[in-house]
Amino acid sequence: MKIGDRLRELRQRRKLSVRAVALRSGVSHSSISLVERDLISPSLDTLHAILDALGTTLSGFFLDFHAVSPPNPFCRAAEMVEIGRADAISYRVIGTGFPSRSMLMLHETYAPGADTGEAFFHSAQEGGLVIRGAVEVTVAGRTATLQPGDGYYFDSREPHRFRNVADEPSEIVSAITPPTY
Incomplete structure (x- = not known):
């Protein structure tokens, strides 16, 4: 289902005319008509105003929108x-097609000697499991070398860095929530 189809369905379910939604939203009736026919794509602000006039939210709209046809x-x-930088560090995203992801799931591969560089931070929590090799993980000045089967979980607002200390590629499966990396 397209955005326009979904908006029209919501409007009709509420028994509102295009003009009534236009009055409530402050968006012209011609713009709403064009959006409903998928002839133009609304800006985020326009879509928010229309959805507000229909009594729903952006997140609710897209949750319901994708509930119609669940993703693979x-x-x-x-x-x-x-x-990532495929030559040294590869970050492959698992589940990119999933709408409204609340976590970032990664398959990470580090070439021998690969290093994320200076410690960095972001607003999230992250955890992971080493599945091959040996990875030195530093979080807030504390360092540990993790082997296959070892894991980590930390507040990503703490400065952190990763370095492959094995003579072979090392691999990690990790998750970051919210997906802020």
């Missing part, structure tokens, strides 16, 4: 999006 729960290796 499976992610093949070839479908994972690369967001």
Whole structure:
């Protein structure tokens, strides 16, 4: 289902005319009509105003929107999006097609000697499990070398860094919530 179809369905379910939604939202009736016919894409502000006039929120709209046709729960290796530096550190995102993700799930691969560099921080929590190699993890000045089967979990607002200390590639499966990395 497209955004326009979903908006029209919400408006009709509430037995409102395009003009009534226009009056409530401050968006012109012609713009609402064009959006409903998927002839234009609304800005975030416009969509918010229309949804507010229909008595729903952006998050509620998109949760319901995707509830109509649930996303594929499976992610093949070839479908994972690369967001890292594939030559030294590879971050492959698991589940990029899932709407409104509340966590970032990664398959991380570190080449021998690869290092994330200076300690960094962001507003989240993260955890992971080493599945191959040996990774030195430093969090807020505390350092440990983790082997396969070892894991970590920390507040990402603490400065942290990762370094492969093995002579082979090291791998981690990790999760970050909210997805702020």
